[in-house]
Amino acid sequence: MPVLRFLFWILVGWQGALLIWLVKLLPWWVFFGLAYFSFSQAGPEYNKYQAAMGEVVADTEPPRAPLALIENFDPTRDLGPADELLVLAKWSKDLPIIEFDGASILDFTVVPLLSTTEDWVVGLAFASKADREQLVQHMRANLQAGGGVRLHGRYKNVPFTTQRIQTEMQVWRARFNRLGYQVAQDLVIVRPYLEGRHSELARSAEAFRFWTFVLLASAGLWLVLGTFKLIGFLHSSNTKRRSRVL
Incomplete structure (x- = not known):
């Protein structure tokens, strides 16, 4: 038996073993609380999905964000609906293309603006590492005479904090300085619409629907686990009560 238990812990890994241990340890009411929390969060996510789908259906208009020079960009003034932005920056092919390495989906390619x-350097254009070539082609396609590039996309639509971005950029700061460029403290973060506004809006809407499903599924899972724990608790209580009577 101890050997089988040891093999089980190896197979599921420490994360699975920890989850199983918590399921056994936590009382039934905690799971009902988790179910309520997950279900309560699913509603706002679904509302975001509906709003995003409304944006997709209504996507017959030009960009609804005013064009702003990237060095003058002010999010309180220049953002359109759903954090949409339209900025004019300059791009030099001499600037290095940066890689932000993370865990799978957190790997990003970054183009300095x-x-x-x-x-x-006053801004950064982001795309997933898998879309590196598409991002570079997008930059080249929008390049104007004199090095100007017009970028239409989402503001700060990346899973990074400002502190993480500053930490990553600190590694590159000396290289930019050697090339004759300074790096601003506050950078404008742009997630360009690589496949056009309609496709990106549809992708964003699908993401909201996915998280709605995840939250509802987790609420159902917590509810089932809580029910089993409650049944076990009642059964144990009845058993103890009978033993005291006897």
Whole structure:
């Protein structure tokens, strides 16, 4: 028996073993609480999905964000609906393309964006590492005379905190300085619409639907586990009561 238990822990890994241990340890009411929390979060996610689908259906209009020079961009003034933005920056092919390495879906390719008037890196254009070539082609396709590039996309639509971005950029700061560029403290983060606005809006809507499903499924799972734990608790209580009577 101890050997089988040891093999089981190896097979499921420490994460699975920890989850099983918590399921056995936690009382039934905790699972009902988790079920309520997951279900309560599913509603807002579904509302976001409906709003996003409304954006997809109504996508017959030009960008609804005002065009702003990237060095003058102000999110309180220049953002459109759903954090949409439209900025004019400069891009130099001499600038290195950066890789932000993370766990699978957190791997990103980053293109530095320059001020239109000075040799300062004032923004970053993001895409997943799998879309590296598509991002570079998108930059080249939007390149104008004089190095200007017009980018339409979402503002800060990346799973990184400002602190993480500053930490990553600190590694590259010396290299940019050697190339004659300074790096601004506050960077404008752009997630360009690589496949057009309609496709990106549809993808965003599907993401909201996916998380709605995940939250509902987790609510159902917690409810089932809580029910089993409650049945076990009642059975144990009845058994103890009978033993005291006897």
